[in-house]
């Protein structure tokens with residue numbers, strides 16, 4: 720096992736963060752300015768430990784090199800504090816519209832050895848959405 724095979728510690732893991740502007744608009748992924756009002760982003764909101772609802776989903780069977788096939792993707796909506804934000808991501812299993820899901824961290828969303836890009840040129844980790852019973 721090499722260092723790159725070791726799972727990161729909980730503290731070092733990236734978090735699933737949305738951005739919030741001064742007008743309370745949430746966006747994911749974060750942008751320098753709010754896409755809705757053009758205002759500055761004033762804080763990040765941690766979505767990592769929240770649940771979301773599946774808005775829609777699709778399954779790709781013809782995937783790029785290194786991407787699992789079939790690859791189920793969902794748009795999920797996090798709703799809290801009177802606001803909501805949608806996130807697109809892979810799922811860990813089949814989902815249906817309206818299902819409740821939670822983010823689960825994975826070291827590799829795709830196989831870096833099957834990419835044209837150098838393994839160290841980018842992050843391969845991220846979050847998938849897992850159905851909650």
Ligand SMILES: [Zn+2]
Nearest residue numbers: 740744753756
């Ligand atoms: Zn805004």
